[in-house]
Amino acid sequence: MKTLNDFNFKNKKALIRVDFNVPLNEKFEVTDATRIVSAKPTIIKILEDGGSCILMSHLGRPKGVQDEFSLRHIVKETEDILGVKVKFVSECIGEKAEIAAANLQPGEVLLLENLRFHKEEEAGDRVFSEKLAKLGDIYVNDAFGTAHRAHASTTIIADFFPKSKCFGYLLAQEIESIDKVMKTGEKPVLAVLGGAKVSSKITIIENILDKVDHLIIGGGMSFTFIKAQGGKIGNSICEDDKMDLALDILKKAKAKNVQVHIPVDVIAADAFSNDANTQVVDIDKIPDGWEGVDAGPKSIKHFHDVVMKSKTILWNGPLGVFEMESFAKGTIALGNSIAEATKNGAFSLVGGGDSVAAVKQFGFEDKVSYVSTGGGAMLESLEGIVLPGIAAIIE
Numbered sequence: 125m126k127t128l129n130d131f132n133f134k135n136k137k138a139l140i141r142v143d144f145n146v147p148l149n150e151k152f153e154v155t156d157a158t159r160i161v162s163a164k165p166t167i168i169k170i171l172e173d174g175g176s177c178i179l180m181s182h183l184g185r186p187k188g189v190q191d192e193f194s195l196r197h198i199v200k201e202t203e204d205i206l207g208v209k210v211k212f213v214s215e216c217i218g219e220k221a222e223i224a225a226a227n228l229q230p231g232e233v234l235l236l237e238n239l240r241f242h243k244e245e246e247a248g249d250r251v252f253s254e255k256l257a258k259l260g261d262i263y264v265n266d267a268f269g270t271a272h273r274a275h276a277s278t279t280i281i282a283d284f285f286p287k288s289k290c291f292g293y294l295l296a297q298e299i300e301s302i303d304k305v306m307k308t309g310e311k312p313v314l315a316v317l318g319g320a321k322v323s324s325k326i327t328i329i330e331n332i333l334d335k336v337d338h339l340i341i342g343g344g345m346s347f348t349f350i351k352a353q354g355g356k357i358g359n360s361i362c363e364d365d366k367m368d369l370a371l372d373i374l375k376k377a378k379a380k381n382v383q384v385h386i387p388v389d390v391i392a393a394d395a396f397s398n399d400a401n402t403q404v405v406d407i408d409k410i411p412d413g414w415e416g417v418d419a420g421p422k423s424i425k426h427f428h429d430v431v432m433k434s435k436t437i438l439w440n441g442p443l444g445v446f447e448m449e450s451f452a453k454g455t456i457a458l459g460n461s462i463a464e465a466t467k468n469g470a471f472s473l474v475g476g477g478d479s480v481a482a483v484k485q486f487g488f489e490d491k492v493s494y495v496s497t498g499g500g501a502m503l504e505s506l507e508g509i510v511l512p513g514i515a516a517i518i519e
């Protein structure tokens with residue numbers, strides 16, 4: 125696996141695919157700069173080597189050229205974060221871009237306009253990829269968030285740099301973190317899967333059964349498992365058409381010696397509302413008219429014990445409807461347990477969609493080993509898929 129450390133960038137122009145797809149408010153100010161901050165180490169290493177950086181990214185989902193999706197809106201924020209002047213060119217291919225790239229001096233940074241202003245980007249067009257490739261000497265992919273897409277700038281472009289392509293620090297760290305769970309993790313390995321639906325996690329569950337010793341299934345997903353085993357789940361969310369699959373998963377887990385932990389009790393609410401009346405009930409005896417919205421105290425205690433004896437922990441998905449304050453306790457308790465286990469030496473990886481939001485919202489970001497920057501890319505990695513953006517660098 126080639127990384128930045130395998131190259132000296134002195135007098136080289138690094139063409140870096142970053143993920144600067146950051147949220148903007150109505151004044152076009154960046155409201156969460158995490159993705160820009162995450163790319164900083166890569167950019168600084170190249171500048172310190174005596175190279176220059178040409179940054180390419182997408183922003184949003186523009187239909188053709190739309191000024192509201194212009195990357196010029198983020199130039200100032202990027203300058204503030206990097207502490208370096210950032211030049212901007214209002215094209216990503218063609219003469220304008222080529223002149224700007226040719227004029228770039230060691231120590232300088234150039235940001236290209238939104239790649240998705242050209243439909244060829246998402247189509248993975250070869251001609252477009254070749255035009256981008258002309259701009260730099262070494263291709264660096266540091267965009268984990270788009271590594272699961274075979275787009276021009278994330279995958280196809282790598283063909284034009286057979287000997288001079290590598291991962292940036294961020295992408296390398298993402299790969300190493302996933303490998304630590306899926307390949308090299310110290311045992312016992314635990315995966316906590318929560319969230320709303322079994323159907324969206326099924327491939328992940330099937331793939332990780334071969335890698336983990338313990339599996340916690342929490343959140344809305346758990347009710348499909350409980351109903352499939354004959355439990356009463358009241359109005360809780362459930363995918364009836366996935367009940368056979370749930371039983372099959374439990375059977376496979378047993379055959380593979382994976383211990384599955386499902387909540388034993390829940391907070392049941394009489395409405396899907398923060399102000400609903402609540403009661404603690406056994407998860408398989410939820411009264412009609414009530415629905416399970418969070419893990420109960422016995423479950424929290426049991427999950428804590430499982431987390432504390434694990435040496436490698438993957439967390440994806442909340443244990444309850446954490447967006448409502450009244451039903452966030454289970455998710456917060458789990459975060460606290462994982463933070464404590466991490467402090468005691470366990471490796472913990474949080475990733476994929478809502479769990480990242482939960483971890484940030486409740487301040488666990490710095491208390492776990494690694495928080496992944498890619499939602500879909502992370503989920504596909506956990507499904508066992510080799511992401512095209514990663515394969516293109518490794519081959």
Ligand code: AMP
Nearest residue numbers: 319320321343344416417441444445478
């Ligand atoms: P996912 O995107 O699959 O990780 O699902 C995250 C969503 O699951 C969050 O919006 C939670 O509110 C939701 N969720 C978790 N537990 C429950 C539950 N018991 N009932 C309904 N939704 C839930």
